[in-house]
Every structure is written in structure tokens, then in C-alpha cells.
Amino acid sequence: MQISNESKLFPRLETDRLILKEIEIQDASSIFRIFSNEEVMKYYGRFPMESIEEANQLIAIFNESYISDKGIRWAIILKEENRFIGTCGYHNWNRRHSRAELGYELSMEAWGKGLMNEALTEMITFGFGSMGLNRIEAVVYPENKASIGSLEKQGFKKEGLLEGYAFFRNTYQDLLMYALLKKKVELQKLKGEL
Template sequence: MIEIPTLPSARLVLRKPMEKDAIDQLELFRDPEVMRFHGEEPYQSLQEVKDEINAFVELAETEEGMIWMIILKETDQCIGDIGFFKWDKANFRCEIGFKLKRDCWGKGLMSEAVTTILDFLFNELNLNRVEGLVDPNNLPSQKLLRRLGFQMEGVLRDYEFEKGRFGDLQMNSLLKREWNK
């Protein structure tokens, strides 16, 4: 098992998931706008969120990735989650994903969280490539990744089956040499 480190930034603390996060995360997972591009229907129960938090912990236990809770320093409130998965150690790459409560959108918080994770992935785990697969209609996530230097490589047609249909995903990537410029 890999220990999930605590990663501080100016306004945030990224820390390992805990059961106490379930109440805050329920608000996040219940919001149809937040879940719109995440391939799942909004959650309805606290138990679903607790199961998801357990899955976050298992990701580190199986060394397939890590998920952090995004904690706002000012209030100590859990406002989202961020992490990496599909960790391919042999090829020095992974995929990232993130969610943020709607009332925190547009404040630069996710940019701060993603920057913190990218520093960790490139400089601590020594990865060479980080991928972000984004729904082609998810313009805010596309803009965030572009701002941080990700390049759009193309569209993966009918890449995922979600909510009863096949959907495209846009492949974006950032290389270590581009990040460390």
C-alpha cells in the first residue's frame, strides 16, 4: 500500500479520504451539474458516498492511483476530490480526474489543486505523462487543462459506455518536460 501524502497549497490542503468527508461529499455527488460529465448518475444516499470513499482508499491500497479530498483551509470544509488512476508504472503515466462543489467554481481553486497534483506526479513520482480524458462538451475542464499546458491529442470515439449510451472522450496530455519548463 502506498501512503497518501498530505499536499498543501496556498488556499487548500489535499489529504487522504476519511469517512467524515461523506457528508460534504454527498452534496458534491448529489449535484447533477457536478456529476454531468462524470459518467454516473448523481448519488442519492450517504452509503453510496461512503462506498465511493472506500473505493478511493482501495485505489492506494492496490497501488493503482490515489485520490485526495480537497479541503478549503479557511473553513476546513471538504469541497471536492482530485486524484490519479490507471497508474502505468512501467510506462511512467497516469490519468487524472477531479470534481469540485459548484459554489467553488470560477475561483481558481481547481487550478490550484491540479497544479499541486501535477507537481507531485512529475517531481515526486517521476511520471513522464499525465492524461486528462474529458467529455467534449465539458468546456470548463478543457480550458483548465489548456491553461496548465495540456495538449489535446484527439477524440476517442465511443470510448466509454455511460448512462446507457456510448460517449466520446477528448484525450489531453501533459509531459514532464513541458511541465518543468
């Protein structure tokens, strides 16, 4: 299924504690607050932002990706406080092969509370449903234990080490490939494991 962008009806997702919504230009200061933090950016594949203009540019990239039907990126809002705490979404969407790669980050004050797992559950449901994905991929730094834990809780399987896979922060980085297949999720649901 192709996401319709003619009317620009951006899909809004909700969990018990979170709202996943369109990222808007007024979110630039929140994006900058998160993306300028070295600890958050350590495993993101880029240096921390140095200006609000970089946040505006990133929002434009996220929105263009959606408009051009190449991916989707949500703002993660903590319902209770109506606070922007991160982003999550899909990129590298390959329709021919029904696969996409997911990515995400959270502000440090949101770490360790199970919020990313909550967002991932909704994202995965959306990916296999509305996007018609067969395979969801994630590449992650081997040192990023928190992200690996989140992926494994969702049923992602490590497929191997991709040596020198990406040029991040002026050096070639090894990354782990994780993947989740639709048929495996459906099988787990049948067995009552999810």
C-alpha cells in the same frame, strides 16, 4: 518511485488556499453532497448518488486504489473555511509506461474561483515528482469547457477525439484526450513560461 503504503503515510499537499488530504469515512456526507448534484455529475461519467451508502462505497474504492498502489485521490479542503469542496487524484496508473490519468470535481459553490487550477498545479508537481510520471492524461467530455480550460491553463495539449470511448450514463460517450509530458513542463520552466 513507488508510493509506500506499508505505513499508510498518505501524502498531504498544500497550496495558498487549499489542503489536499486523505479522504476519510467522516467525509461521506460531503462526498454525498457533491456527488448527488446533477450539475456536478453531468460530466463525471455517472449518475448522481442517491444514498450516503454510495458515498461510503466510493470512499472505499478511493482508499483501496491507494492501498493497492493503483492510484491516489485527495479531498480538496478550502483552508479558510476548513470545508470539503471536492476531490482530485490519479487513476489508471501504469508504472511500466510511467503514465496516469487524472480526475477531479468541485462543488458548485467553488466553481469559477481558480481553485481547481491551484489543486492541479500541486497534483502535477506530485505526479512528475513523487510518482515518477512521464505522461499525465485526462479524458474530458467535449462539452465540458471549464475542465478543458483548466487543463489547457496547465499546459495540457489536446491529442484528439476518442469516439465511443466510454459507456457512461447508459450510452457510449465521445471524449477528448488531453496529455501533459514531463519534458514539456521542464522545457516551459526553462523558458520561464510557468
